[in-house]
Amino acid sequence: MLLKRRLIMKGLALLLASSQSLVVFAQNIFTRPDKAFESKSQEDVLKALFGDTRVTVSDQIEIKVPEIAENGSTVPVSISAEMENVESISIVVSINNKPLAGNFVIPPRAYPFVSTRIKMGKSGNVIAVVKTKDQLFMAEKPVKVTLGGCGG
Amino acid sequence: MQTAIRGKAKERDGVVTAKILMTHPMESGLRKDKDTGKVVPAHFVEEILCTINDETIYAAYLAGAISKNPYLSFKFKGPAKGQIIKAVWRDNQGGQGSADIEVR
Numbered sequence: 546m547l548l549k550r551r552l553i554m555k556g557l558a559l560l561l562a563s564s565q566s567l568v569v570f571a572q573n574i575f576t577r578p579d580k581a582f583e584s585k586s587q588e589d590v591l592k593a594l595f596g597d598t599r600v601t602v603s604d605q606i607e608i609k610v611p612e613i614a615e616n617g618s619t620v621p622v623s624i625s626a627e628m629e630n631v632e633s634i635s636i637v638v639s640i641n642n643k644p645l646a647g648n649f650v651i652p653p654r655a656y657p658f659v660s661t662r663i664k665m666g667k668s669g670n671v672i673a674v675v676k677t678k679d680q681l682f683m684a685e686k687p688v689k690v691t692l693g694g695c696g697g
Numbered sequence: 698m699q700t701a702i703r704g705k706a707k708e709r710d711g712v713v714t715a716k717i718l719m720t721h722p723m724e725s726g727l728r729k730d731k732d733t734g735k736v737v738p739a740h741f742v743e744e745i746l747c748t749i750n751d752e753t754i755y756a757a758y759l760a761g762a763i764s765k766n767p768y769l770s771f772k773f774k775g776p777a778k779g780q781i782i783k784a785v786w787r788d789n790q791g792g793q794g795s796a797d798i799e800v801r
Contacts, residue, residue: 574756575746575753575756577743577744577758578758582758582760618764618765619764619765620764623770638762641762642727643760643761643762645762646759646763647757647758647759647760647763648757648758649755649756649757649771650753650755650757650758652752652754652755654773654774655754655755655771655772655773655774656771656772656773656774658770658771658772659757659769659770659771660768660769660771661757661763661764661767661768661769661770662763662764662767662768663762663763663764664725664761664762664763664764
């Protein structure tokens with residue numbers, strides 16, 4: 546009896562261990578990607594979000610940001626994506642301490658559009674990363690910040 | 698600062714545009730208080746979920762890098778006039794709240 550129980554537990558442990566890698570990709574999209582928000586580089590953000598860093602630059606992504614932001618603590622950003630099957634849109638600001646500013650899930654009924662206001666510590670690029678069913682796309686636009694927005 | 702969430706939603710030509718405005722300090726944890734010189738602890742909205750008839754139509758995961766008093770806008774397919782969008786938020790210090798937004 547004890548031996549059988551041990552075998553079952555061992556089997557379960559193996560199953561759990563092997564399913565660990567599946568979890569990264571099959572992650573419930575309605576969970577905050579905490580690790581990605583803690584990442585300190587654009588590459589680490591992509592790795593944490595998608596398990597992949599291969600991104601294709603696309604002209605089907607429109608980013609609306611001001612060319613010059615007088616106040617880096619409130620920079621308006623709007624992103625629209627025209628490709629099909631968009632699953633999420635992420636806003637990455639590589640010059641920020643933690644580049645991922647927001648990750649927005651686009652459920653089937655929603656349009657691939659996000660709009661918000663972000664903080665930029667200094668002048669840099671606002672990067673939009675769009676995930677479709679099979680691929681990652683990106684576009685970026687520079688913003689010149691005259692008064693940094695992370696600490697005054 | 699009392700945290701509140703409110704929003705507006707308008708349907709036009711089958712597209713509903715929703716706008717949400719919150720009052721929240723959105724402290725990133727990087728700012729130093731000018732008077733005390735101490736770092737102000739991180740206090741920011743981490744998640745906003747919007748549903749309509751139990752269907753999730755928007756999920757926003759935010760960092761402290763979203764501006765103070767977060768403004769968010771999103772669009773989804775109608776018809777939804779007269780229906781209620783339930784917006785729920787949660788921050789990193791256990792704060793949470795919700796609001797009902799009627800689609801007009």
